[in-house]
Amino acid sequence: MLPTHRNTRYAPVLTSTAAMSFGYSFGRWRIVLGLMALTMCVCFVMFFFLPENSAIRQPIMVKTHPVDEFLLPNVPHHRNVVMQQDIHVQQDRERLEQKIQKGENPSGVSLQLDQPDSRVQEEENRIHENLHEIVNQQQVENMIRRAQNIENSDHNGGGNNGDNGDVNMDGKENTNNEVNAGKQHEVAIGSDFAKESAGVPRVARRAVDPSTQGIPRDEETRRRRQKVKEMMHHAWNNYVKYAWGENELKPISKKGHSAGIFGDSKQGATIVDGMDTLYLMGMTEEFEKGRQWIEQNLDFKNLSSEVSVFETNIRFVGGLLTLYAFTNDEMFKRKAEEIATTLLPAFRTPTGIPYALIVPKTQKAKNYNWSSGGCSILAEFGTMQLEFDYLSEVTGKPIFLEKVMKVRQKIYEVKREDGLYPNYLHPKTGVWGQDHISLGALGDSFYEYLLKAYMQTDSEDAQAKEMFLSAMDAVEKHLLKRSKKDRLLYLSEMRYGRNDAKMGHLTCFAGGLFGLASTYFEQRVDRYLQIGAELTSTCHESYSRSDTGLGPESFRFSARAGEAKAIRSQDKYYILRPEVIESYFYLWRLTKDNRYRDWGWEAVQALEKHCRVDAGYTGIKDVYNRYSVKDDVQQSFFLAETLKYLYLLFSEDDLLPLDEWVFNTEAHPLPIRNRNPIYKKKQ
DSSP, rough: OOOTTTGGGGOOOOOHHHHHHHHHHOOOOOHHHHHHHHHHHHHHHHHHHHOOOHHHGGGOOOOOOOGGOOOOOOOOOOOSSOOOOHHHHHHHHHHHHHHHHHOOOOOOSOOOOOOHHHHHHHHHHEEEEESSIIIIIHHHHHHHHHHHTTOOOOSSSSSSOOOOBOOOTTTTTTOOHHHHHTTTTTTTTTOTTTHHTOOOOOOOOSSTTTTTTSSSSSHHHHHHHHHHHHHHHHHHHHHHHTTTTSSSETTTTTTTEOGGGGTTTTOOOOHHHHHHHHHTTOOHHHHHHHHHHHHOOOOOOOOOOOOEEEHIIIIOOOOOOHEEEEEEEOOHHHHHHHHHHHGGGOOOSSSSSOOOOTTTTTTTEEEEEGGGGGOOEEETOOOOSHHHHHHHHHHTTHHHHHHHHHHHHHHSSSSSTTTOSSSSTTTTTBBBOEEEEETHHHHHHHHHHHHHHHHHHHTTTHHHHHHHHHHHHHHHTEEEEOOOOTOEEOOOETTEEEEEEEEGGGGGGGGEEEEEETTOOOGGGHHHHHHHHHHHHHHHHHHTTTTSOOSSEEEETTTTTTTEEEOOOOOOBBBBOOOOHHHHHHHHHHOOOOHHHHHHHHHHHHHHHHHHHHEEOOOSSSSOOOTTTTTBBOHHHHIIIIIIHHHHHOTTTSSOOOTTTOOOTTSSSEEEETOOOOOOOOO
């Protein structure tokens, strides 16, 4: 114990020994105080400047690192821009492309984006302050009314035809005539929507026919397209050979694999996920084999293990609905309805926000143990609109649409800061959880489905439109940043009000999202297309700056450690993800800039060199090591998304034109109401 010197000030004389003791003790106190100050400084720096260090953050917050297999994209897709009759619009498009290539900002507005547009902010404030009841309550009531009338409806539009109008950006409600007039002006650059706006009758396209649609005009593109089809053959045939009926393939071990999201049973996830890709590629024999397996074996009702509500919806329900749209085969619709019905008990919460996991046999549901305070995840409960809406349409059963509309209504009502949506919401209390905001993992596809719900309903879903535009304004203000050295535009994450200068591979869907949004909002077309092009270029940099030509799971922007590069070893892996190629596909469709096809071909070559093995394709654990260890998993989304987007990238636009199809976040295309002649409804 250190000696105290409380009374030494009163001693008339100090011996030399006492004086030495005093000096020694005082010196020790100085050392202790110095160490304490140093410790406080270190803790301060680590807490505020190392946001990824969970060991430091754990004492004050719940650990939130998810299992990577739970989080799958997106992306996060619209309008054909090849056919264009108006020469003035065509010239505008050409000038826009030239500006993008030169790195100029077509809109003339700074993309620093640290400061909000005051006019837009005022407009959005007016929307929230003055039109909350008008936009929100009327829109939701009309959507629910549409759902309740589906069984007896014989209308062609499939949406609400009541008095509720759209909302202008100035906060004024439109009449139906004003809405329709406004729609005529929201035309994509170079799209054949201009014909319809000018009163030219729309020519109904035939059903999806891979034998005649999408065939490239030039030999080089045909060769690349054929190579992607050969990759699909290699992936599928080895799955059939070594893991038929299993959820996924382990191509090195040559056996089946099942991630936790599928439970412990064999549900043929690769079959259901990959079937529409087989159809688009004209692989008829393989398609028929998959159809037979689905009819005879696919059954969720008696599963006694936990499955992910989100993954089951986007892969199984979404995949089956696409197959029904392609083929008109009632079996696919019946299976989609059966599986979606097993998910409904997850919605039995006080708020209607569903739990993340469900045991279909017992109907018991819960959230992940690692999720913040027992919360549900934004990217999961906010990503069911497309599938459940279309399912209500084709079955005539309103319950599916009612469930997802209640979810979105709750999200709309919950107060949030600065227009941003945290990644966690408690299903019992309706209160936001941990303050973590991202367009990547945990948040991505929620924003994607706001735009796509607006698309799917042929621009009739005014609430989705308002929520999307408001969210994108907040994203531009708070999350969109530019790196200091290379001036790369990227989407940061935000934790407790502080930006984290990193971007995930999952976030790379946003390039396509902004590009797609540019075709719907006339006043934002230049800005959104520019943002989409720059974000896609940044994601390409994450690929080109690795030794394998493949991108890491997440990458940072640090002047010291490099930009668009992963720093931590746990961020360096690549698991055959599709988001970067997804954005290449959309930007190609929108701009016809050959760089996107060239970048896609670079990805094909990298996949062949580093991920292809004798029995399929595998992820790698370090994209900066040409001899990286492989993870021995062929993900089902590699067939559903990565190879599909590559194939479409090298196809002409008449194969799944973006003015008639909207892709769910697992790349399963669903028809757009009113615009797609094969859109099916229960009569």
